[in-house]
Amino acid sequence: MKRIFPLLLLLLSFAxxxxxxxxxxxxxxxxxGIITEVGNTEVKYHLMDRPVPILTVEKQDIIRxxxxxxxxxxxxxxxxxxxxxxxxxxxxxxxNLFSPINGHTxxxxxxxxxxxxxxxxxxxxxxxxxxxxxxxxxxxxxTAETYTYEARGVGLGYGLRxxxxxxxxxxxxxxxxxxxxxxxxxxxxxSYYQRNFVTYDYFNSSNTYTLxxxxxxxxxxSVSFGRQWILDNTISIDAYVLAGIGYxxxxxxxxxxxxDAQGNLLYSYSDxxxxxxxxYTRFSKSDLGVALGAGLRIGFLFDWKQKxxxxxxx
Numbered sequence: 515m516k517r518i519f520p521l522l523l524l525l526l527s528f529a530x531x532x533x534x535x536x537x538x539x540x541x542x543x544x545x546x547g548i549i550t551e552v553g554n555t556e557v558k559y560h561l562m563d564r565p566v567p568i569l570t571v572e573k574q575d576i577i578r579x580x581x582x583x584x585x586x587x588x589x590x591x592x593x594x595x596x597x598x599x600x601x602x603x604x605x606x607x608x609x610n611l612f613s614p615i616n617g618h619t620x621x622x623x624x625x626x627x628x629x630x631x632x633x634x635x636x637x638x639x640x641x642x643x644x645x646x647x648x649x650x651x652x653x654x655x656x657t658a659e660t661y662t663y664e665a666r667g668v669g670l671g672y673g674l675r676x677x678x679x680x681x682x683x684x685x686x687x688x689x690x691x692x693x694x695x696x697x698x699x700x701x702x703x704x705s706y707y708q709r710n711f712v713t714y715d716y717f718n719s720s721n722t723y724t725l726x727x728x729x730x731x732x733x734x735x736s737v738s739f740g741r742q743w744i745l746d747n748t749i750s751i752d753a754y755v756l757a758g759i760g761y762x763x764x765x766x767x768x769x770x771x772x773x774d775a776q777g778n779l780l781y782s783y784s785d786x787x788x789x790x791x792x793x794y795t796r797f798s799k800s801d802l803g804v805a806l807g808a809g810l811r812i813g814f815l816f817d818w819k820q821k822x823x824x825x826x827x828x
Contacts, residue, residue: 608813636671667707
């Protein structure tokens with residue numbers, strides 16, 4: 515009997531040590547039991563002395579699993595596994611819905627590069643839309659005439675979207691598309707176009723206003739804050755606001771053409787009036803200033819070619 519008792523203690527201690535251990539983020543001590551299944555989004559196990567009920571732990575909460583054999587399995591958040599989104603379209607072609615009423619048409623192409631990030635290309639066709647009135651020009655006092663930009667040109671932009679990670683509820687249930695959710699997007703854009711500027715000779719008795727057509731070079735560094743919704747893996751709705759720093763030669767060009775050869779100012783007006791940057795509004799008395807904007811984009815999701823799992827693995 516004296517020999518049997520130590521042997522039983524040894525067997526019990528071996529059995530206790532031979533159990534699987536699940537290390538989770540929510541507690542310091544591991545969960546100890548017998549693992550019965552490691553699924554795509556959850557791990558099933560039962561306690562050593564109770565084969566029922568079967569308990570589950572979400573894989574997104576697990577750091578690692580240590581099996582009774584000594585083998586260790588490191589786990590990552592399943593929401594970061596690109597293959598879980600295999601059936602979702604990874605490209606999104608969008609248009610800024612209200613840009614044509616401001617004298618341009620903004621087109622965007624978004625590509626998902628991983629669940630928390632996408633990249634976005636911009637093509638801004640300046641002049642394709644309703645020509646707006648020039649806010650940065652005076653009104654002709656003789657005729658009460660307003661002037662339009664009649665701008666023609668193009669802009670290109672590039673940005674990275676950092677998207678809030680997709681949410682999970684329970685096993686195998688994804689709440690949303692990998693491109694859906696709140697995001698922050700730093701971006702840069704460059705534009706070249708020609709537009710009208712107003713000139714007026716104050717010393718001319720005819721008091722006539724004339725239009726001078728000059729080129730504009732513009733650059734914008736911005737950060738957008740927005741949220742995108744994906745409907746049925748087909749349609750996207752994207753609402754955003756942006757803030758940034760814009761640079762262009764509009765103010766210096768306007769001042770140059772309003773002075774004669776001797777440097778006399780031909781006419782003057784408030785030069786800090788906000789004006790359109792065709793995608794944003796800039797506020798400044800110089801060529802560098804604060805830019806603000808907002809918009810609503812509608813998109814269509816698609817894929818360039820038939821996907822395989824190996825093409826989207828990261």
